[in-house]
Amino acid sequence: MINSISKVLDELEIQSTLEKSRKKDVLHEDRMLAITKETGELINMILRLKNAKNMLEVGMSTGYSTIWCAEVIAEQSGKIITIEQNPSKIKRAKENFQRAGVMDTVIIKEGLAMQILTEFSLHQKYKDFFDFVLIDADKENVIEYFDLIFPMISIGGVIVTDNMLYPEQFRQDMKKFSEHLKDNPKLHTITSPIGNGEEITIKLK
Ligand SMILES: C[S@@+](CC[C@H](N)C(=O)[O-])C[C@H]1O[C@@H](n2cnc3c(N)ncnc32)[C@H](O)[C@@H]1O
Structure with a gap:
């Protein structure tokens, strides 16, 4: 891994x-x-296995997860579009990206995820566009985010959703999300106990 990262x-x-x-x-x-x-480490590895170029992140915070991904996406000359609503976190993330040397790989969209994802979903450009998506913002809207994102994922594309198991306060929302994915013939999905519990979902043909 590059030293600065x-x-x-x-x-x-x-x-x-x-x-x-x-x-x-x-x-x-x-x-x-x-x-x-x-x-x-998990998402970095998935990105590598997929040779991912076009990535979307919902919930950037100060950019820790974004930097894990930027290492791979930069090697592919790709871009990460990442959404965050909190201006002071965006400022801190920009400083972190600068220091890590990944600023050119990251496009920050400031605002509410629902609004930004709805706008994206109306653009033909984003149909089947993303190879990889990380969903890690507010949990109460996770089903709506997933449904907006799914048509924007390429066949074989992967969506990782954080906090499936922890913290416990999110359990109910995440259980509903699991139920929502179950029996959808257009995807395969598993809940991995890595970290706070990661839902790893792949879009099928
Ligand atoms: C769990 S943190 C993300 C952590 C980040 N992925 C990481 O690993 O470094 C969730 C972030 O989503 C942002 N967020 C929450 N609800 C949002 C919304 N509706 N629209 C945009 N950002 C939101 C919060 O401000 C917070 O920074």
């Missing part, structure tokens, strides 16, 4: 661990709420 990932992991252990007091709206390192 691993250095920033290491720093953000320390910050995330302090935050999660409550050793550092951080206001809720300023929390990274990042995926785990294992989830970062």
Whole structure:
């Protein structure tokens, strides 16, 4: 891994661990709420297996997950479009991208995920466009996000959804999401216990 990327990932992991252990007091709206390192490794590997070029992320926060992905997407000369509503997190993410040297790989869309995804869904350009999507924003809208995103995924494209198992406060929303995916003949899906529980969904022909 490029030095500048691993250095920033290491720093953000320390910050995330302090935050999660409550050793550092951080206001809720300023929390990274990042995926785990294992989830970062998992999505990095899926992107590599797929030679992914076009990626979408819903819920960027300060860019930890985005940087895990940018390492691979940059090698493919691809782009990550990432959505975030919180301006102060966007500022921190931009600083992190700059330091990691991945700024040119990332396109930040500032605003509400529902609105941005709805706009994208109306563009012919995005039909079957993305090779990989990470869904990691508010959980109450996860079904709506998935349904807007699904037509924008290429055949064989992968959607990873975080927080299927933890924290427990999301269990009910994520259970409904699991039910929603079940029996859909256009996809295969598994719930992996890696990290906070990752739903890995592949779009079939
Ligand atoms: C769990 S965090 C994302 C963590 C990030 N993927 C990572 O691993 O570093 C969720 C982020 O989604 C953002 N978010 C929540 N609801 C949103 C919405 N409706 N539209 C856009 N962003 C939203 C939050 O501000 C927060 O930064």
